[in-house]
Amino acid sequence: MNSPGSPALILEGVHKSFGQNEVLKGIDLTVAPHEVVCLIGASGSGKSTLLKCVNLIEPIDAGRIVVEGEEITAPGVDVNRVRRRIGIVFQAFNLFPHMTVLQNITLAPRQALKMDPQGSRKRALGLLGRFGLLDKKDEYPDRLSGGQQQRAAIVRALAMRPGVMLLDEVTSALDPELVAEVLSVIRELADDGMTMLIATHEMGFARDIANRVCFLDAGRILEQGPPERIFTSPENPRTRRFLQRIIAAGRL
Amino acid sequence: MTTRGTGPGDRLDPEEAGPGRGSKMLGGRAVLVSSASTVLFFAIIAIIVALAPGSGIVAERFFDPFHLKQSFLGTPSTPSVAGAFLLNVEIFAISEVLILILALVIAVVRQIPGPVFFPFRMVAIAYTDLFRGIPLILVLYMIGFGVPGLGLAGLSYLSDVTYGIIALVLVYSAYVAEVYRAGIESVHESQNAAARSLGLTRWQSMRFVILPQAVRRVVPPLLNDFIGLQKDTALVSVLGSIEAARAAQIYSASEFNYASYVVAALLFVLITIPLARFTDRLIARDKRRRQAGALA
Numbered sequence: 001m002n003s004p005g006s007p008a009l010i011l012e013g014v015h016k017s018f019g020q021n022e023v024l025k026g027i028d029l030t031v032a033p034h035e036v037v038c039l040i041g042a043s044g045s046g047k048s049t050l051l052k053c054v055n056l057i058e059p060i061d062a063g064r065i066v067v068e069g070e071e072i073t074a075p076g077v078d079v080n081r082v083r084r085r086i087g088i089v090f091q092a093f094n095l096f097p098h099m100t101v102l103q104n105i106t107l108a109p110r111q112a113l114k115m116d117p118q119g120s121r122k123r124a125l126g127l128l129g130r131f132g133l134l135d136k137k138d139e140y141p142d143r144l145s146g147g148q149q150q151r152a153a154i155v156r157a158l159a160m161r162p163g164v165m166l167l168d169e170v171t172s173a174l175d176p177e178l179v180a181e182v183l184s185v186i187r188e189l190a191d192d193g194m195t196m197l198i199a200t201h202e203m204g205f206a207r208d209i210a211n212r213v214c215f216l217d218a219g220r221i222l223e224q225g226p227p228e229r230i231f232t233s234p235e236n237p238r239t240r241r242f243l244q245r246i247i248a249a250g251r252l
Numbered sequence: 253m254t255t256r257g258t259g260p261g262d263r264l265d266p267e268e269a270g271p272g273r274g275s276k277m278l279g280g281r282a283v284l285v286s287s288a289s290t291v292l293f294f295a296i297i298a299i300i301v302a303l304a305p306g307s308g309i310v311a312e313r314f315f316d317p318f319h320l321k322q323s324f325l326g327t328p329s330t331p332s333v334a335g336a337f338l339l340n341v342e343i344f345a346i347s348e349v350l351i352l353i354l355a356l357v358i359a360v361v362r363q364i365p366g367p368v369f370f371p372f373r374m375v376a377i378a379y380t381d382l383f384r385g386i387p388l389i390l391v392l393y394m395i396g397f398g399v400p401g402l403g404l405a406g407l408s409y410l411s412d413v414t415y416g417i418i419a420l421v422l423v424y425s426a427y428v429a430e431v432y433r434a435g436i437e438s439v440h441e442s443q444n445a446a447a448r449s450l451g452l453t454r455w456q457s458m459r460f461v462i463l464p465q466a467v468r469r470v471v472p473p474l475l476n477d478f479i480g481l482q483k484d485t486a487l488v489s490v491l492g493s494i495e496a497a498r499a500a501q502i503y504s505a506s507e508f509n510y511a512s513y514v515v516a517a518l519l520f521v522l523i524t525i526p527l528a529r530f531t532d533r534l535i536a537r538d539k540r541r542r543q544a545g546a547l548a
Contacts, residue, residue: 083448095446
């Protein structure tokens with residue numbers, strides 16, 4: 001259904017308001033297959049809302065979103081089927097606390113994809129092994145460190161074999177010493193060619209991993225380009241000011 | 253986030269105040285003081301009761317060993333209170349299961365969003381409002397005497413006990429549905445978002461993610477409601493069933509002695525206390541687990 005080379009994700013004129021507050025004021029963005037796009041910008045600039053709209057957690061007010069050739073914002077689209085192709089990982093992990101790590105991961109493949117228990121278990125164990133969590137498979141989430149929980153949440157999303165991954169500030173709730181283990185998992189995904197849209201405050205990481213960086217300000221993409229250019233010679237004065245503040249805070 | 257457990261405010265928790273300090277106090281003067289005050293407290297009550305002008309008569313009418321035993325076992329002309337109490341247990345056991353199911357259905361129906369389901373939500377809300385508002389004894393009269401009066405083939409010729417159970421289920425399900433609802437609403441919206449983002453349907457998210465967490469949280473208040481239910485089985489007697497309270501009344505009317513009421517009361521207490529202690533243990537376990545979770 002998706003010819004090679006056609007975009008993995010297209011956003012056209014996406015608008016989103018919460019009551020009087022217009023959070024997204026017309027977002028246009030195209031992500032190619034295997035591309036890693038980082039969204040940067042101050043808190044409240046609309047990064048998280050944008051990701052939630054792509055996953056249809058938040059309905060959009062205007063515009064359209066196309067994932068792998070299918071317009072997912074068209075009326076009558078089965079949202080459950082669409083979400084199975086788009087993985088999202090949240091800032092607060094949102095693991096299911098009453099299930100073991102393994103149960104967390106196999107739940108959706110079994111219930112949403114109707115995989116048989118052995119198949120889903122095998123897939124989950126393979127992913128857990130790959131990301132160094134095999135010995136934690138029978139633990140409950142509250143027995144894991146923040147970094148382990150976030151890695152488990154990434155594995156949970158990957159177990160659905162999504163075409164696109166959305167990462168929403170996945171390291172913001174972590175103690176500093178735990179950030180690296182999660183970032184290395186994301187880097188591994190990028191190396192495997194996973195298409196990703198990443199909202200992040202980790203500028204160093206964005207510079208490292210992104211093919212393209214988009215600077216969001218007040219619900220608009222003000223500037224975008226390869227990280228080398230955005231981080232060294234931003235054109236827009238607001239981008240410049242934002243990056244100066246980041247540098248002053250010692251985060252780049 | 254991980255250091256929250258060591259804030260100064262947490263020290264106020266009596267269990268965390270440290271066994272060292274508490275046991276030292278109890279080991280010395282505190283034991284003496286507490287024993288003396290306990291003895292004094294009960295002695296004063298005993299003296300007041302003993303000095304009451306009618307204390308002799310009350311002791312004879314309520315606590316006579318012969319009548320306690322005879323009402324417990326029953327006589328050829330009066331039913332055994334203990335035997336009748338088995339009916340209370342039966343009513344309780346059957347009602348409890350039905351209440352757990354009906355209340356869950358009502359609570360879940362109340363959570364279904366969307367305009368199509370408006371009438372279902374409305375019925376669920378009207379149901380809880382109605383049956384929490386009407387006194388149980390009135391529901392018993394209306395079901396127990398009204399439904400037989402309708403003359404409906406399948407519904408109107410059931411036993412008194414069955415009508416009693418139906419009334420208890422209708423009233424208690426309204427309460428328990430609200431307990432469930434509180435549990436469902438206490439599960440953070442992000443859990444539902446996580447489940448839905450994985451492609452689970454609304455119902456799958458409810459069934460596998462929301463409800464298991466909600467039910468776990470409301471077990472203590474649920475058990476509290478069931479302690480109430482255990483006692484209210486006595487009200488089924490207004491429809492004519494001879495359960496413990498009615499058996500006690502029959503005994504007192506024929507022997508002119510109220511010891512049977514004391515027997516019935518003790519039987520109710522006897523079965524309620526284990527449930528109350530079990531509830532306490534569940535609450536304590538839940539608290540421990542959450543603290544362990546916060547420290548992890």
